[in-house]
Amino acid sequence: MTTIFVTTAKRFDIRLDNLTFGLWLVCIFSLFIPIQFYVPLFTLFIFSVAMLAILRAHFALVRPPIVSLLLVGFTYIMWASVSFILNRDFSVHEQYIKLVLNSSFLLASVVFFEMHRHRLSSMFSSLKRLLTLLIVLSAAQVALNVVLLNAWLWPFSGQVSNSSAAYLIVTPGVFFGGAEKNIWATKIALVVCLYIGILWVKRNTSWTSWIVIGLGLFSVLYTFSRTAQLTTFVGLALFIFLIVLSSRQRLARYALLGAILLLIPFILQWLAGLLRFDWSLFDLSQGTQDDGFRGRLFLWTSFLNNLSNFNFLWGNGIQYGRYYFSEVSSEIAFLGNDNFHNAFLNHLVDSGVVGLVLYALLFVIIFARPKALSTRLLLLLPLLACISLQYVGYDNDIMAYLAAAWLILQVPAVSEETRNRLDNPKRRQSPIIGT
Incomplete structure (x- = not known):
């Protein structure tokens, strides 16, 4: 009878774990639904993981990396709360809730992964299938809009010469992705980088x-x-470079590296044309000219020219930029900007130096591993390129990316540990998720 009870309990635990991880996958999928389904889903996942952590005292949660991340993560949320309370009149309440929810989702994801380190390989495979599905569905949505607009030649004809023209791609409607064109595009770019x-x-x-x-x-x-x-180019270029560098054929490796070096000037010229980049963008005397990059330069210049308006100790309030650009720096005639379009600058302005340091430490802990340098760079550099030009920094896309990056970076080490324990039946774990 005792054996039956124990077996039943183990099966229940496995099903509960499977359901929780399935919920995590649904959370990631929900980020591509234009309606904000992610809010209740994130909340439910956080609650589920909290209950699992309370009910199961797990030795994996005392590992130095997870302890460090939880400590920094909770301190980051608490410090943001202090900045919010001290600057309530200059904070966006919805953004504060967003910061707490999305940061908690990251911490809950890492806790769940650490509690199931023996199942990471299966979760890794499930994540790959999900990313594949997201890319395929995104391509179908983009292709539908391209067909409806007959936009096949737009990237090559010069028709998309400014931000207003670029936004035409969303006019037929977006059913899978995001209502805001730039956020929709970077969602896809981040998924591609995770897949790579x-x-x-x-x-x-x-x-x-x-x-x-x-x-x-x-x-x-x-x-x-x-x-x-740019985010996708950084990830793909580094990926191809790593593939060439890891080639076992020395002659082929050197030949390919030489070819890449010779092609770099042509690649940079093509990339500059694709990104509509030239040095005239830095001439701010002509105004923004409805150009996104030029508009960012105005935002950053405004910050440098008005340093006395900011409290760099306690911060100025969560998403202070919405107040700043409407009241203090209204001379910037670039519509739609309510933040500085740089995650690190946003944190410096919103929650001061302490908030910025805590935010940076999240990245350091997640990507600071003694091994897998190539994988860390492959996941980190595209992300840095992205958040240096877009996002407030604690967005659901970014926190989900960091959670997935933690999972990906843990797999090689865990696989090695598992191989070393194969001959030890006492250390074998229950069946992995998805089997």
Whole structure:
């Protein structure tokens, strides 16, 4: 009877774990639904993980990396709360709730992954399937809009010469992605970078994988966001460079590296044309000219010219930029800006130096590992390119990316640990998720 009870309890635990991870996958999928379904889903996932952590005292949660991340993460939320309370009149309440919810989702995700380290390989495979689905569905949505607008030649004809023209791609409607064109595009770019990171970890690219990457590139190209295009280019260029560098054929490796070096000037010229980049963008005397990058320069210049308006100790309030650009710096005639379009600058303004340091420490802890330098760079550099030009920093896309990056970075080490324990039946774990 006792054996039956124990077996039943284990099966229940496995089903509960599967359901919780399934909920995490649904949370990630929900980020591509224009309606904000993610709010109740994130809340439910956080609550579920909290209950699991309370009911199961787990030794994995005392590992130094997870302790450090939880300590910094909770301190980050508390400090943001202090800044919010001290500057309530200059804070956006919805943004504060967003910060707490999305940051808690990151911490809950890491706690769940650490509690199930013996199942990470299966969760890793499930994440890859989800990313593939997101890329395919995104490509279908983008292709539908391109067909309806007959926009096949837009990236090459020069028709998309400014931000207003780029936003035409969303006019037929977006049912899978995001209502805001730039956010929609960077969602796709971040998913492509995660997918590339998974391929690099497993070192098992196939024609199917390259087709999926191609669909992602198609989606990023035709959503006309230069931030998304730059993010994807950084990830893909580094991925190809790593593949060439890891080639076992020395002669082929040197030949390919030489070819890449010779092609760099042509690639940079093509990239500058794609991103509509030239040095005249830095001439601010002509105004913003409805250009997103030029508009960002105005935002950053405004910050440098008005340093006395900011409290760098306690911060000025969560998303203070909404107040600042409407009241203090109204001379910037660039519509739609309620933040500085740089995650690190936003944190410095919103929650001061302490908030910025705590935010940076989240990145340091997640990406600071003694091994897997190539994988860390492959996941980190595109993300830095993205958040340096877009996002407030604690957005659901960014926190979900960091959670997925934690999972991806844990897999090689855990797989090695598992191989070392294969001959020890006492250390074998219950069946992995998805089997």
